Amino acid sequence: GENVEQHPSTLSVQEGDSAVIKCTYSDSASNYFPWYKQELGKRPQLIIDIRSNVGEKKDQRIAVTLNKTAKHFSLHITETQPEDSAVYFCAAVSGGYQKVTFGTGTKLQVIP
Amino acid sequence: EAQVTQNPRYLITVTGKKLTVTCSQNMNHEYMSWYRQDPGLGLRQIYYSMNVEVTDKGDVPEGYKVSRKEKRNFPLILESPSPNQTSLYFCASSGGTVNSPLHFGNGTRLTVT
Numbered sequence: 741g742e743n744v745e746q747h748p749s750t751l752s753v754q755e756g757d758s759a760v761i762k763c764t765y766s767d768s769a770s771n772y773f774p775w776y777k778q779e780l781g782k783r784p785q786l787i788i789d790i791r792s793n794v795g796e797k798k799d800q801r802i803a804v805t806l807n808k809t810a811k812h813f814s815l816h817i818t819e820t821q822p823e824d825s826a827v828y829f830c831a832a833v834s835g836g837y838q839k840v841t842f843g844t845g846t847k848l849q850v851i852p
Numbered sequence: 853e854a855q856v857t858q859n860p861r862y863l864i865t866v867t868g869k870k871l872t873v874t875c876s877q878n879m880n881h882e883y884m885s886w887y888r889q890d891p892g893l894g895l896r897q898i899y900y901s902m903n904v905e906v907t908d909k910g911d912v913p914e915g916y917k918v919s920r921k922e923k924r925n926f927p928l929i930l931e932s933p934s935p936n937q938t939s940l941y942f943c944a945s946s947g948g949t950v951n952s953p954l955h956f957g958n959g960t961r962l963t964v965t
Contacts, residue, residue, distance in 0.1 A: 783956040
């Protein structure tokens with residue numbers, strides 16, 4: 741089955757710096773890669789996603805890149821703010837959500 | 853308001869006492885699923901349903917049952933809960949296409965003693 745590895749598990753950055761979280765996946769059938777943000781005590785919420793036919797996607801301060809050949813994708817947050825502090829999960833999806841495998845999460849702390 | 857509603861939010865029970873966690877969505881989504889979240893393990897898929905009367909196992913289905921008699925409801929049933937099922941559970945729904953993200957419920961924190 742699919743295996744998704746996510747690194748780092750914790751990340752501390754100064755406010756205004758950039759943060760990068762990386763994920764690798766194993767199943768070449770995975771074709772959709774969403775990123776979720778989970779604030780303490782709350783539900784995960786989608787922040788950005790990318791499909792396998794796209795190499796990069798950007799939404800304001802957040803961007804995701806995908807390298808299908810190497811089977812890895814990354815989340816980039818620029819100009820970090822304290823409200824970016826949360827746990828971030830990557831996921832690899834195949835078969836229209838028949839198979840969803842999440843990474844183990846990255847706890848991001850943005851220090852004011 | 854479009855939402856996924858889970859109940860209860862918190863549940864403490866004893867080993868072997870059957871329980872049901874309810875999940876309902878008002879977005880007419882075909883796809884619904886259950887996940888458990890444990891520290892260091894992320895979210896793991898328990899069961900999913902592509903449509904009414906269609907359910908299938910995820911990665912960690914042992915000890916759980918589900919049913920999908922109606923499109924909006926997808927209850928999670930623990931016939932004989934055990935302490936290793938103590939976890940935070942999330943229900944989610946999606947339009948089901950590759951372009952549709954998951955919408956999560958607020959979660960149910962279950963403790964089995």
